[in-house]
Amino acid sequence: MADQKLIKLKVNDREIQVPQGTLVIEATRRLGTEVPSFCYYPGLSLQAACRMCLVEVEKAPKLQTACTLVATDGMVVRTDTDQVRQARKYMLEFLLANHPLDCPVCDKGGECELQDMVFRYGADSSRFVEEKIHRPEEKWSELVYYDAPRCILCFRCVRVCDEGMDVKALGVGMRGANSVIIPNRGDHLDCEECGMCIDICPVGALTSGTYRYKTRPWEMQYVPTVCAHCSNGCKTTLSIRNHEILRANNRDLSGINKDFLCVKGRFGFDFTNHPERIRQPLVRKGDKLLPVSWEEAAQTAAAKLKAAYDPGGKESIGFIGSNRTSNEENYLLQRLARATFGTNNIDHHRTADYAGLITALGDRAADSLLTMEQLYQSKAVLVIGNDPSNQNPLVAWQIRSGIRHFGTKLFLINSNEIKLKRKASQFV
Numbered sequence: 001m002a003d004q005k006l007i008k009l010k011v012n013d014r015e016i017q018v019p020q021g022t023l024v025i026e027a028t029r030r031l032g033t034e035v036p037s038f039c040y041y042p043g044l045s046l047q048a049a050c051r052m053c054l055v056e057v058e059k060a061p062k063l064q065t066a067c068t069l070v071a072t073d074g075m076v077v078r079t080d081t082d083q084v085r086q087a088r089k090y091m092l093e094f095l096l097a098n099h100p101l102d103c104p105v106c107d108k109g110g111e112c113e114l115q116d117m118v119f120r121y122g123a124d125s126s127r128f129v130e131e132k133i134h135r136p137e138e139k140w141s142e143l144v145y146y147d148a149p150r151c152i153l154c155f156r157c158v159r160v161c162d163e164g165m166d167v168k169a170l171g172v173g174m175r176g177a178n179s180v181i182i183p184n185r186g187d188h189l190d191c192e193e194c195g196m197c198i199d200i201c202p203v204g205a206l207t208s209g210t211y212r213y214k215t216r217p218w219e220m221q222y223v224p225t226v227c228a229h230c231s232n233g234c235k236t237t238l239s240i241r242n243h244e245i246l247r248a249n250n251r252d253l254s255g256i257n258k259d260f261l262c263v264k265g266r267f268g269f270d271f272t273n274h275p276e277r278i279r280q281p282l283v284r285k286g287d288k289l290l291p292v293s294w295e296e297a298a299q300t301a302a303a304k305l306k307a308a309y310d311p312g313g314k315e316s317i318g319f320i321g322s323n324r325t326s327n328e329e330n331y332l333l334q335r336l337a338r339a340t341f342g343t344n345n346i347d348h349h350r351t352a353d354y355a356g357l358i359t360a361l362g363d364r365a366a367d368s369l370l371t372m373e374q375l376y377q378s379k380a381v382l383v384i385g386n387d388p389s390n391q392n393p394l395v396a397w398q399i400r401s402g403i404r405h406f407g408t409k410l411f412l413i414n415s416n417e418i419k420l421k422r423k424a425s426q427f428v
């Protein structure tokens with residue numbers, strides 16, 4: 001922000017200016033200096049659980065956690081001293097004390113933050129000789145599995161379920177080395193099955209029922225695309241092997257949704273390989289729909305349109321688009337209707353009266369549109385008669401994030417007690 005006060009600090013003898021209130025870990029990242037972290041996750045509350053981010057701060061009596069320390073003017077930080085390197089080594093040794101070291105069969109192997117950290121900062125041997133604590137893997141739902149020995153207790157899953165999703169289905173049980181993550185129904189989960197906890201887990205402790213043990217990350221192709229399940233249009237990356245989509249996520253944090261995907265975007269792709277999926281055009285012949293070539297389908301459609309158009313003119317035909325097709329495809333459909341047939345009879349399957357809303361907004365329609373980022377940073381949001389948690393889940397996620405980070409006031413007008421009511425300043 002333009003009027004935000006800036007402060008100066010030094011990181012490894014390099015000076016940097018950051019807005020007042022910036023965390024030391026963020027200041028170091030701006031310089032491209034890595035401070036390793038597990039529990040720190042931008043957007044979620046601070047936890048200071050893993051101690052991986054310890055740094056030296058001049059005049060401080062001991063190492064400090066960079067993820068909770070706010071940078072101050074004149075601060076001198078060192079991220080790569082003998083003491084810091086030693087601390088990272090010890091922390092990783094602790095994290096591996098009860099770890100099963102089953103990376104060769106773990107879903108996360110090859111894209112695991114713990115593997116990367118041990119490779120970069122860890123010791124090459126362990127001093128622990130005691131028998132490791134073992135717990136069997138738990139199936140919490142069809143989609144969520146938990147493997148406690150792999151868990152590094154960063155609590156990202158607990159926080160994303162609570163703060164991000166407002167579901168609060170995960171908690172922490174036991175103490176010390178016996179600590180585990182626990183689901184809300186004792187031995188199973190009763191939740192929205194959004195998969196955010198699986199996605200955010202830095203290790204292979206939470207795995208997905210649809211993906212686990214099917215492949216290795218390096219065996220897949222990664223195809224960026226846009227989720228078509230609702231009008232939010234979240235960016236997603238499909239992981240594909242042997243022409244089959246095995247996973248969807250947005251781990252590169254690109255797009256309007258950053259890492260968010262709802263249950264539909266994350267798991268709703270099995271239809272692509274459904275045996276009943278229509279894979280070629282069908283034309284009705286007699287009382288049967290029969291497969292035909294694209295040429296024959298196009299010729300049949302042209303002949304039928306002509307048969308209606310010739311006697312009745314442009315008002316005798318109409319075109320109905322789909323909300324499952326892209327903007328570009330719908331643009332081409334209206335071009336066909338308007339330019340080729342000269343008709344304005346064009347519509348699509350709608351879930352709300354958007355045309356009526358745009359007409360009502362009149363000249364201000366263009367100025368009334370918001371980006372997802374603007375929605376996130378809004379001072380107040382009024383939602384009338386919609387349930388974003390179900391219909392536009394990214395909108396609900398943005399509103400919840402805005403409430404947490406910017407104190408957004410939410411006002412709801414609805415005949416149903418929708419989930420967002422829990423976060424509303426006022427509900428009518």
Ligand code: SF4
Nearest residue numbers: 161191192194195197
């Ligand atoms: S799947 Fe979603 S709702 Fe269920 S526990 Fe994980 S984060 Fe929470």
Ligand code: SF4
Nearest residue numbers: 151152154155157201
């Ligand atoms: S299950 Fe994963 S995200 Fe949750 S605390 Fe364990 S390591 Fe962290």
Ligand code: SF4
Nearest residue numbers: 227230234262265394
């Ligand atoms: S909110 Fe869900 S359904 Fe809508 S575009 Fe995003 S992932 Fe897809």
Ligand code: FES
Nearest residue numbers: 037050051053067
């Ligand atoms: S990242 Fe700082 S304590 Fe975990």
